[in-house]
Amino acid sequence: MPNFIDRRLNPKDKSLGNRQRFLKRAREELKRVIKERVKSGKIADVDAEHNVSMPARGVSEPSFQPDRHSGEKQYVLPGNREFAPGDRLPKKGGGGGARGAGAGTGKSEDDFQFVLSREEVLDLFFEDLELPDMVKLNLKESVAFKRRRAGFTASGSPTNINVGRTMRNSFGRRIALRRPSRREVEELAREIAKLEAAPGAQTKNKQRLEEMRQTLDRLERRRRRIAYVDPVDIRFNRFEPQPLPNASAVMFCLMDVSASMGEREKDLAKRFFVLLHLFLKRRYERIDIVFIRHTDEAGEVDENTFFYSKQSGGTIVSTALEEMLRVIRERYPAREWNIYAAQASDGENISGDSERCASLLQDELMRLCQYYAYVEIIDERETEIFGTTDNGTSLWRAYRTVDDEWPNFQMTRIAKPADIYPVFRKLFGKQQTVQLHK
Amino acid sequence: MMPQGAASNLLFQGSDWNFETLARTYDAIETIAIDELGLDVYPNQLEIISSEQMLDAYSSVGMPLMYQHWSFGKRFVFEDHLYRRGRRGLAYELVINSNPCITYLMEENTMAMQALVTAHAAFGHNHFFKNNYLFRQWTDASAILNYMDFAKKYIAKCEERHGTAAVESILDSAHALMDQGVFRYRRPPRLSSEKERERTRERLEYEEQTYSDLWRTLPPSSENSDPSEVERDVTERKKALNLPEENLLYFLEKTSLILEPWQREILRIVRVIAQYFYPQRQTKVMNEGCATYVHYTIMNRLFDRGQISEGAMLEVLQSHTNVVFQPAFDDPRFPGLNPYALGFAMMQEIERICVDPTPEDRDWFPEIAGTGNWRETLLDAWANHRDESFILQYLSPSLIRKFRLFLLTDEADDNFCEVASIHNERGYEAIRTALARSYDIGANQPDIQVMDVDLLGDRHLRLQHNVKNGVLLEEDSRDDTLRHVRHLWGYDVSIAGVDSETGETLYECTTADLSGE
Numbered sequence: 001m002p003n004f005i006d007r008r009l010n011p012k013d014k015s016l017g018n019r020q021r022f023l024k025r026a027r028e029e030l031k032r033v034i035k036e037r038v039k040s041g042k043i044a045d046v047d048a049e050h051n052v053s054m055p056a057r058g059v060s061e062p063s064f065q066p067d068r069h070s071g072e073k074q075y076v077l078p079g080n081r082e083f084a085p086g087d088r089l090p091k092k093g094g095g096g097g098a099r100g101a102g103a104g105t106g107k108s109e110d111d112f113q114f115v116l117s118r119e120e121v122l123d124l125f126f127e128d129l130e131l132p133d134m135v136k137l138n139l140k141e142s143v144a145f146k147r148r149r150a151g152f153t154a155s156g157s158p159t160n161i162n163v164g165r166t167m168r169n170s171f172g173r174r175i176a177l178r179r180p181s182r183r184e185v186e187e188l189a190r191e192i193a194k195l196e197a198a199p200g201a202q203t204k205n206k207q208r209l210e211e212m213r214q215t216l217d218r219l220e221r222r223r224r225r226i227a228y229v230d231p232v233d234i235r236f237n238r239f240e241p242q243p244l245p246n247a248s249a250v251m252f253c254l255m256d257v258s259a260s261m262g263e264r265e266k267d268l269a270k271r272f273f274v275l276l277h278l279f280l281k282r283r284y285e286r287i288d289i290v291f292i293r294h295t296d297e298a299g300e301v302d303e304n305t306f307f308y309s310k311q312s313g314g315t316i317v318s319t320a321l322e323e324m325l326r327v328i329r330e331r332y333p334a335r336e337w338n339i340y341a342a343q344a345s346d347g348e349n350i351s352g353d354s355e356r357c358a359s360l361l362q363d364e365l366m367r368l369c370q371y372y373a374y375v376e377i378i379d380e381r382e383t384e385i386f387g388t389t390d391n392g393t394s395l396w397r398a399y400r401t402v403d404d405e406w407p408n409f410q411m412t413r414i415a416k417p418a419d420i421y422p423v424f425r426k427l428f429g430k431q432q433t434v435q436l437h438k
Numbered sequence: 439m440m441p442q443g444a445a446s447n448l449l450f451q452g453s454d455w456n457f458e459t460l461a462r463t464y465d466a467i468e469t470i471a472i473d474e475l476g477l478d479v480y481p482n483q484l485e486i487i488s489s490e491q492m493l494d495a496y497s498s499v500g501m502p503l504m505y506q507h508w509s510f511g512k513r514f515v516f517e518d519h520l521y522r523r524g525r526r527g528l529a530y531e532l533v534i535n536s537n538p539c540i541t542y543l544m545e546e547n548t549m550a551m552q553a554l555v556t557a558h559a560a561f562g563h564n565h566f567f568k569n570n571y572l573f574r575q576w577t578d579a580s581a582i583l584n585y586m587d588f589a590k591k592y593i594a595k596c597e598e599r600h601g602t603a604a605v606e607s608i609l610d611s612a613h614a615l616m617d618q619g620v621f622r623y624r625r626p627p628r629l630s631s632e633k634e635r636e637r638t639r640e641r642l643e644y645e646e647q648t649y650s651d652l653w654r655t656l657p658p659s660s661e662n663s664d665p666s667e668v669e670r671d672v673t674e675r676k677k678a679l680n681l682p683e684e685n686l687l688y689f690l691e692k693t694s695l696i697l698e699p700w701q702r703e704i705l706r707i708v709r710v711i712a713q714y715f716y717p718q719r720q721t722k723v724m725n726e727g728c729a730t731y732v733h734y735t736i737m738n739r740l741f742d743r744g745q746i747s748e749g750a751m752l753e754v755l756q757s758h759t760n761v762v763f764q765p766a767f768d769d770p771r772f773p774g775l776n777p778y779a780l781g782f783a784m785m786q787e788i789e790r791i792c793v794d795p796t797p798e799d800r801d802w803f804p805e806i807a808g809t810g811n812w813r814e815t816l817l818d819a820w821a822n823h824r825d826e827s828f829i830l831q832y833l834s835p836s837l838i839r840k841f842r843l844f845l846l847t848d849e850a851d852d853n854f855c856e857v858a859s860i861h862n863e864r865g866y867e868a869i870r871t872a873l874a875r876s877y878d879i880g881a882n883q884p885d886i887q888v889m890d891v892d893l894l895g896d897r898h899l900r901l902q903h904n905v906k907n908g909v910l911l912e913e914d915s916r917d918d919t920l921r922h923v924r925h926l927w928g929y930d931v932s933i934a935g936v937d938s939e940t941g942e943t944l945y946e947c948t949t950a951d952l953s954g955e
Contacts, residue, residue: 002464002482002560003538004457007491008545014494015514021606022511061509062918063614064884064903064911071909073848076873078775079766080844080860088854089846114515 023120026059030116034124039267042303043253043277043289050121051113125274147239156236169233179226180219188216248286249338249370251277252327254320256345257293257311265377266307269344272375272420276342284338290327294320296350300327317349317395318356325364334368341369347376347393354398361399366406373423374399374411447744453548453753460484463553467561470739475732476813477565480539480579484560487542492532493517495542499715500532502540503586505593505707507609530757533559535567535718537579550750554757557736562729569821570724572717582714589707596700608701611922612687612708619687619712622880642699675892682887682902685709686923689888695897696928705926720824720879727781728820734758734782764841780841784828787837788815798835825877833870835861845869850908884911886933897929898948904938910945911935917952924949 023030033052037045083089116124152165192212195205253273255261261269280287291306292298295313298320324341332339349357366372376396396411403409412423449466450459464484471477487495497514498504530551532542541559543552567573597605612619676682683689690697691705718725737758741751764779765771791799792812800807806815819828838861845859845868859865859872875881885904891897901923903911916933924931932948 002461002484004460005483005485006457007485007487007542010487010491014491015497015510017506018497018508018511018514020511021506021508021602022515025508059508059512060915060918061610061613062915062922063617064886064919065915066882066884067910067912070850071905072850072907073909074858074872074876075846075848076775076843076869076876077767077846078764078841078843079768079772080842081766083844083857083860085857085859085865087857089857091848091853091855114519 022059023116027124029059031124031127034116034121038125038271038274043270043274044281044287046125046274047118047122047278047281049118050116052116053113122278146242148242149237150240151238152235153238154232154235156238160236160239162235162237165235166229166233169235170229173230173233174226174228177226178222179228180223185216185219185223188212188219192216248288248336249280249284249340250288250290250332251280252290252292252324252339252341253306254292254294254324254341254343254345255306256295256315256317256320256348257306258295258315258348259310259312260315260346260348261377265344265346268377268414268417268420269375270307271417272344272373272414272423273342275420276340276373280340288332290324292320292323292327294323298323314350315348316353317345318353318360321357321360321365325360328368339369341365341372343372343374345374345376345395346378347395349393349395351394354394357395358398358402361402361409362405366402366409369408371408372406372410374409375420375423376411376413378413378415380415448747449553449740449745450549450750451747453550455547455549455552459549460552460556463549464556464560466740466745467553467557467736470736471557471561471565471732474739475735476817477561477732478569479561479564480537480568482560482564483538483540484556485540485542486545488545489521492529492542492544493521495532496529499711500534501586501711502534503583503590505590505609506597507613508606509613531555531559533563534582535563535573535577535579535714536582539564539567539579548753550746550753551757553740553746553750554733554737554754558729558733561736562732563725565732566721566725566728566820569817570717570721570824571822572720572824576717577714585710589711592703593707596704600700605704607925608704609708611925612705614919614922615686615690615926616708616712617883618886619685619709620716621685621688621713622716623684639699639703642702672890676890679891679893681891682889684885684887686886686888686901687712690923690926693891693893694927695893697926716879717824720826720877723777723781723784723825723877724820724823724828725781726778727783727785730758730762730778730782731785731816766842783837783840784832785816787834788812788819788832791834796836802834803832826874829877830870830874833873835866838866838869843869843873845872881906884909885938889934897927899923899927899929899931901931901933903933903935905935905944906938908937908944917947920947920949921952 030052034050037050152162192209195209195212198205251273255266255269277287277289289303291301291303293301293306293311294315294317295311296316296319297313300323301309320343328334328339361372376393392413396413399409399411403411410423412419414420414423449463464482471479493514495502496517497510499510504510530544530547534540539560541556541564543555547555567579573579593605593609679689679693687705687709691702691709694702697705737746737751737754740746741748746754762776762779762782764776765773788806789812791803791807792809792815795803795807809815819832823831842861844857844861845865846855847858848855859868861869885906887902887904888899889902890900920931920933930948930950932946932950934946935944936942937944
């Protein structure tokens with residue numbers, strides 16, 4: 001008889017530590033991959049598991065290996081059919097003929113895909129956005145559920161027993177099965193005692209006493225057979241996990257796509273949109289994204305067109321705002337939807353239009369929106385000039401007036417990824433009140 | 439239709455297993471293994487694990503205890519990927535050369551598979567581990583688990599004290615030299631007990647603390663201007679350092695001037711593990727052949743005795759056939775010669791030659807042909823050979839014909855491969871020799887040795903690669919590995935490729951010329 005040991009219940013994830021070490025090692029490379037994904041993929045897809053290729057750099061394990069292309073080698077292979085000694089076989093395209101025994105093992109290790117979990121992806125995505133830890137934690141956390149009472153159930157944990165309901169069932173059952181009550185039994189017992197105590201009871205009431213004793217006995221047996229509280233009576237409170245009461249949200253992405261917006265600008269804008277989407281996704285069950293691009297005219301487009309196709313023309317920002325207004329009226333009534341808007345632009349606008357934009361926001365849009373974020377993407381060299389002053393493009397100056405009046409309006413200039421988060425700081429800080437808003 | 443008595447003879451029915459059927463089957467297998475096959479095994483410890491735990495075991499090179507390193511994480515990710523994609527099934531078992539011998543059984547296996555695996559690993563491999571001369575001489579089955587426990591804790595302690603990054607960089611460099619970290623010819627010292635190691639470590643630390651640089655400044659006893667004197671000095675120096683040395687890790691551990699005691703200990707750990715696995719790499723065909731032969735024989739005996747049902751036997755045969763499947767060289771599934779197939783066929787062949795030889799067998803194997811004692815012959819072969827010598831001794835012409843083996847020579851600067859020999863009278867010897875050589879790890883791995891170093895001079899470490907048949911080193915990985923050697927040595931390192939026949943230097947490369955660290 002050998003020694004059997006059941007290890008199945010031993011702690012799992014013995015190699016989790018190794019996996020973390022490996023990811024840390026490959027961090028730079030994976031970060032690049034994720035950045036590339038964010039650039040080319042859909043906004044809503046960032047927040048999921050990702051397949052990534054084994055990074056080549058940083059994780060190779062060199063050792064002294066014989067060079068395959070030098071020297072004289074000999075192979076012994078099975079399955080000869082037609083060869084005779086002296087036959088010469090061409091090396092290339094000759095099937096597996098030139099493959100050595102044991103070739104093809106281990107070599108493919110560097111070339112395969114593996115899955116990064118959602119947490120790992122977000123970690124990499126957040127890395128140069130410089131999010132505060134608390135925010136990171138909050139974004140990574142999944143949808144919150146609240147347990148809500150939802151009727152009764154016949155099974156559950158003892159702590160959830162509903163006494164009222166249980167007793168009601170028990171009472172009904174006792175009546176239906178005619179379980180003798182205690183009072184009934186006691187009365188009978190008292191009567192018997194009385195008769196027994198009476199003088200001459202033995203002779204006079206013998207018959208009656210005997211009958212009563214039998215009845216008492218029968219009643220008591222019946223009481224024992226029919227339980228006071230039977231398992232079938234017991235009811236438990238039932239709870240149902242309910243997602244926190246947040247309705248749906250719609251997120252408007254507005255972007256200037258005129259020629260002045262280059263690759264870098266669009267990349268920054270995209271990260272900005274992704275981050276807003278992540279924020280919203282934590283809070284709402286369902287999120288629609290509407291993409292509106294504009295040059296001197298605006299239109300609603302799909303995500304691909306939004307980021308990749310080019311359009312020429314001037315720049316009239318107000319057209320985008322009007323388009324947004326139209327979409328809201330048509331499809332997203334503010335009573336049912338939480339409306340979020342994010343606008344990215346390089347700040348250029350046709351002269352005279354900026355004021356119109358400001359008034360559109362002031363008079364109409366800001367009343368409808370939960371939150372409106374505006375980012376102006378500038379050159380890194382310009383950061384020093386514009387960084388702190390209110391000077392700038394006409395659009396910037398016009399929006400300053402909106403910013404002063406509406407607390408849910410945010411605006412900032414960004415030149416590098418790390419600048420993006422501050423735009424959301426207020427949004428995040430306000431989370432509690434926003435949540436209760438609807 | 440079966441009579442009641444026969445039905446109760448079955449060890450198990452259906453595919454589900456429980457510990458009772460496992461134990462009953464184990465006992466029946468043990469009876470056959472010990473009494474009929476004459477196997478001699480370590481006590482067995484069978485552990486039931488889940489598929490996830492099997493993946494864990496895979497990535498830490500099959501040891502139940504292993505220190506942490508990112509490369510194991512990489513391997514895990516790789517295995518996990520293949521498994522999830524369904525491109526590779528997990529092994530049904532994993533067995534560890536230790537005393538007691540630990541065998542992992544997967545929980546998903548059916549009872550028939552558990553029986554097969556028990557026969558294969560707990561008796562086949564176990565017998566081989568306990569009796570083969572390589573394992574007996576070079577590994578210490580009773581100490582390995584304790585040692586791994588020590589290694590894991592020690593490295594965790596180092597990480598705590600010196601930081602993960604520092605430990606990782608030493609491990610990276612040590613892993614790069616793992617193949618060059620074994621003694622091929624000299625017997626390695628036994629694993630010393632924990633106490634002894636503790637003493638050695640303390641002594642080293644003490645020496646380090648009390649080291650006085652003043653001794654080095656003493657003037658040399660004599661002027662050495664005479665060229666023959668210099669020559670003699672070099673010889674003296676080499677002798678003092680025990681050069682040339684084939685075990686690079688050993689040399690660096692003992693001689694490197696820049697390593698701290700804990701870094702030396704880590705090199706030692708990696709070296710010990712490399713040494714522990716070295717016999718397994720030299721006996722793949724025999725080890726698997728032995729285990730496959732044992733499980734095949736035992737399962738057939740169980741069936742003959744009516745102890746397992748026909749259904750179970752069919753399942754066993756099906757998986758046995760998969761294991762010993764050998765596709766031809768031009769088959770897209772061809773992965774090289776299957777050690778299970780070759781090993782199993784050779785074991786069966788030995789049995790056949792002993793019992794029922796042909797005239798050809800009598801010519802080739804006069805000592806064993808027709809003697810009838812196949813059991814003793816097999817036990818002797820398992821105990822006293824490694825793959826190379828086993829094939830050289832026992833590969834029979836009829837097996838060469840059965841596998842239709844042929845020999846292909848491949849010269850780098852020729853656009854054609856040439857078929858040198860096929861399975862005919864003139865080819866048997868050549869094929870047998872070539873196949874045996876291809877299993878000789880010593881001949882196939884680059885032979886790299888420490889040649890010389892002037893500890894009192896520029897401390898330049900000189901390695902020599904003895905080039906056989908003109909096979910050079912792959913350049914990128916050579917340079918990267920050389921950087922790792924430099925990292926452990928602390929001073930420049932160079933490697934020279936010297937043709938082992940002509941003595942001509944084919945290439946030279948030094949870390950001084952390599953850019954970056």
